[in-house]
Amino acid sequence: MRKIALKVAYIGTNYHGFQRQPDVPTVEGKLLEALEGAGIIEDPKKARFQIAGRTDRGVHALGNFVSFFTEEDIHVNQINDLLPRDIRVLAWASVMYPFKVRYPLERHYRYILHREESMDTDSMAEAAAHFRGTHDFSNFSRRRERDPVRRINDVRISEVGDSIIIDVYGESFLWQMVRKMVRALLMVSEGELAPDDMAGLLDTDRRVFLEPMPPENLILMDLKYGVKIKLRHDEYAFKRFISLLEEEFRLYREMSLVRRAMSDHLRDLQEHGLTD
Incomplete structure (x- = not known):
C-alpha cells in the first residue's frame, strides 16, 4: 500500500467549488469518479482520501493537491482520460505516510x-x-x-x-x-x-x-510543503491543458470582439439620433 499525492489543475467555471456537494458538479466529485473508474481507489474513506484545500465556486487552480492510499500503479493519462477536459492531473508523487496534504507551509x-x-x-x-x-x-x-x-x-x-x-x-x-x-x-x-x-x-x-x-x-x-515531494510531471497532461486554455482564450477574445462591435454600433445610433 502506497500513499500517493496528485497535483491537480482545473478551470473552475463549470463547478460549484472543489469540495464534494450533493447533486451539483464539483472538482473533487469528478476526480473521485475518475479514480474509482480507473480502479485506483474503491472508496474514498477506505483510501483515506484527503484534499489540500477548498476553492470556491468559479475559482481556478494550477496547483491544488489531493492524497490517498492505493495498491495500484499510477498512470496520469489513464486518470485524465476519465476526467472532463477542464480538470487535469498534472503530476503525481509517492509520499511518506506521515505526509499531510492538508497542511502546506504556504x-x-x-x-x-x-x-x-x-x-x-x-x-x-x-x-x-x-x-x-x-x-x-x-x-x-x-x-x-x-x-x-x-x-x-x-x-x-x-x-x-x-x-x-x-x-x-x-x-x-x-x-x-x-x-x-x-x-x-x-x-x-x-x-x-x-x-x-x-x-x-x-x-x-x-x-x-x-x-x-x-x-x-x-x-x-501552488502549494509549498515542508518536505520535498518528488513530483513526476506529465508532459502530455501539460500540453493538453495548455491547449485547452489557449482555445478558450481565443474563443473569449472572439466573443469580446463581437460584443465590442455590437456596443460600438449602438453608440453610433445614439450619437446620430434614434429613429423608428
Missing part, C-alpha cells in the same frame, strides 16, 4: 485585474504592506469564523501588459479572504480608501463589510 493565490488608467498601483502596494504578518482577518471573511487569525507572508503587486497581478502568499486563508483583500486594495487604488486605512480594516472592533471580488479572476497557483 499557499500561493493570484488575482488578475484588467488595468485601468485610473488605477494607482503604488498606493495598492503601500496598502498591501499592512497585510503582511499575523492579523485578525474577521473583516475579510465571515464574522462567525472560529479562528480568524491568519499569517500573510507576502503580498506582491505587479503590472504585466494590460493586467495588474496581485500575488498573495500565506499558510492558510479564510473563506473569500483573498477576494476581499483585493477589493480593499482596489478601493485604495480608486481613492475610496487611503493606504493607511488597511490598519483600520484589520481592527476587529470595527465591523466593516467588504464585497468580495468575482471568483473568476482568482487562481490557486
Whole structure:
C-alpha cells in the first residue's frame, strides 16, 4: 500500500467549488469518479482520501493537491482520460505516510485585474504592506469564523501588459479572504480608501463589510510543503491543458470582439439620433 499525492489543475467555471456537494458538479466529485473508474481507489474513506484545500465556486487552480492510499500503479493519462477536459492531473508523487496534504507551509493565490488608467498601483502596494504578518482577518471573511487569525507572508503587486497581478502568499486563508483583500486594495487604488486605512480594516472592533471580488479572476497557483515531494510531471497532461486554455482564450477574445462591435454600433445610433 502506497500513499500517493496528485497535483491537480482545473478551470473552475463549470463547478460549484472543489469540495464534494450533493447533486451539483464539483472538482473533487469528478476526480473521485475518475479514480474509482480507473480502479485506483474503491472508496474514498477506505483510501483515506484527503484534499489540500477548498476553492470556491468559479475559482481556478494550477496547483491544488489531493492524497490517498492505493495498491495500484499510477498512470496520469489513464486518470485524465476519465476526467472532463477542464480538470487535469498534472503530476503525481509517492509520499511518506506521515505526509499531510492538508497542511502546506504556504499557499500561493493570484488575482488578475484588467488595468485601468485610473488605477494607482503604488498606493495598492503601500496598502498591501499592512497585510503582511499575523492579523485578525474577521473583516475579510465571515464574522462567525472560529479562528480568524491568519499569517500573510507576502503580498506582491505587479503590472504585466494590460493586467495588474496581485500575488498573495500565506499558510492558510479564510473563506473569500483573498477576494476581499483585493477589493480593499482596489478601493485604495480608486481613492475610496487611503493606504493607511488597511490598519483600520484589520481592527476587529470595527465591523466593516467588504464585497468580495468575482471568483473568476482568482487562481490557486501552488502549494509549498515542508518536505520535498518528488513530483513526476506529465508532459502530455501539460500540453493538453495548455491547449485547452489557449482555445478558450481565443474563443473569449472572439466573443469580446463581437460584443465590442455590437456596443460600438449602438453608440453610433445614439450619437446620430434614434429613429423608428
